[in-house]
Amino acid sequence: MPELSISHRTRSTPFTDRVTAAGVKAYTVYNHMLLPTVFRSLTEDYHHLKSAVQLWDVSCERQVEITGPDAARLAQLMTPRDLSKQRIGQCLYTPTCDIRGHVLNDPVTIKIAEDRYWVSIADSDIILFARGLAAGMGLDVQIVEPDIYPLAVQGPKAEDLMARVFGDTIRETKFFGTQTHWFGGLEHLIARSGYSGQGGFEIYTNGAAACPALWDTLMEAGRDLDVHAGCPNLIERVEAGLLSYGNDITARHTLHETGLARFCKTISPDCIAAPRLNQMPEPERQLRYLSLDGAPMKPITRPVPLHCEGQPAGQISTAIWSPDYGTNIAIGMVSAEITSATDKIVTADDRVTTILNGPIVTARSQAA
């Protein structure tokens, strides 16, 4: 693999020195910021994540902070998900749509106060969309990227580790709920959330200064839990069915094609995409989970076309070998006319490909 040239533009984080010392082997760039992708190896990191606990530098989950009298209005303009009943401190998964109903991002929106929201973004500059909308509509808001650096603690032992540092009350946090805790003389928001199916927390570290000590304290407290530096793991996230914006979803896809409409049962009439979304015909393609026969696959670097009976049938955007399930697993956009879940066979790269009912975790547990 080629090297990554690191510059100020591919921003380092307050955890980067720790990540380097922990032996990071590869990065990607996410929201113009370094995101580790491999420490020991993709497979070693995977087994460890599923059995122990890891610290992830996910500073690249940048916050778009919207404050002011029109903050709630702007937050709602950007997503079809109804935010009217969102409680302070509650996280909601909020696909962002443009006026055409295409997906611009799939962030988590946190209501910090009645007039203050954090949009915790995937990899696209939603701050520019927010600033454009606010300027165009003359909204009374401030929109900034605050100095918040999320640190994820993920894995089956994550809760035990967090309780050692933040006390047993952290165990009471519900999924997508939050608490605030003091560390290093500052208050930090902590959510039960994270980009894995193993459970865990995300600490929205308040300012760069607190980061190194927080990392060191968690590492020290978790030594006997085999805590290790980690990162979102390609294999585990596909097993868990977690989508990646830019890979599985892009701005070329509508909300309905991505299946994210299930998070927006009531499409808010106050979202700019509502008129279009409400009159959209059934999509001609849909995001699906797949399994692929044949030899173990390495990460794909470009989409792989799908075929069904010789005809184009979509493309795979992510694929990888799952050691625990003993098959290649994938995510892709599949022609809607291939309706049946498991009895239709398509081929990708001459591999027999089966459409699953959901992520491999679900599909196997349903079969069991």
Place this chain on the structure above:
Amino acid sequence: MPELSISHRTRSTPFTDRVTAAGVKAYTVYNHMLLPTVFRSLTEDYHHLKSAVQLWDVSCERQVEITGPDAARLAQLMTPRDLSKQRIGQCLYTPTCDIRGHVLNDPVTIKIAEDRYWVSIADSDIILFARGLAAGMGLDVQIVEPDIYPLAVQGPKAEDLMARVFGDTIRETKFFGTQTHWFGGLEHLIARSGYSGQGGFEIYTNGAAACPALWDTLMEAGRDLDVHAGCPNLIERVEAGLLSYGNDITARHTLHETGLARFCKTISPDCIAAPRLNQMPEPERQLRYLSLDGAPMKPITRPVPLHCEGQPAGQISTAIWSPDYGTNIAIGMVSAEITSATDKIVTADDRVTTILNGPIVTARSQAA
């Protein structure tokens, strides 16, 4: 250096296979797309760029295409530069500003037709800013990212190479002027432009299908000119004084701080930033070119703080050793109170640092 994990999200380009075959050693990610940074070595690439001709895969210079009755209005809303006299086919360097007068990008805007513009962007999602503004104001425009893949031909022999493939009329193209030429059955826009001080052209390759043959034809035609795969070169671009958005300029800087206001002598009253820009006080810091004493510097990965008489005085965003000038050269934001150009001394990393009147190329030629 760590490796780069390449995925669909860090998009490959229609030239990537050629770039790989040419032995690319390192990449960065730019507009969610691969941008080569090193082929032989930073220094070898530099000497070759200044003596021969290179092909650069700069597909990552994505186009934001704005079409429709309100296209000209939207293009003008985003930049303080007056576009009212722009001719069809003319390129203009057009800093993009938000309502606060902060710089969101520094693209080149090309007027393709009265109702059609291409904004050829640096590294931030200006398409989202454009979509937000258009939705907020209810503008009648279409905003898309077309399948255009810029290929730069740069170096002192670039014109000769281009003339061999596109004919001698290409020599008549003025700087930031364009011509259209046929290749592979398609018409392509060609501009005399590019991110080097060596002169050359950028071919806005019309569609992915034409790219491999275009690359091969130029390589074949330029064999005796020592044509080689290349990329924007860190050393050469700092020598030439070319700024890098995300490095030297960010959204935390105002137009006046960056010095880009000199491209906007008349601030268009139709730009959303105009009210703020027109009442902005003199900036407290300004972008400056610098030279640094001491041993040859490697590329810096983070900003380096500047001090003057023990007080903070700004920071350097880019620095590198210039073999041809025999000094380290840099770009940074310097406190405005350090006014005199050359007689004030600041220090960065314990290196004696001199503020230049302009890029090292200019500074030395003025001295000569």
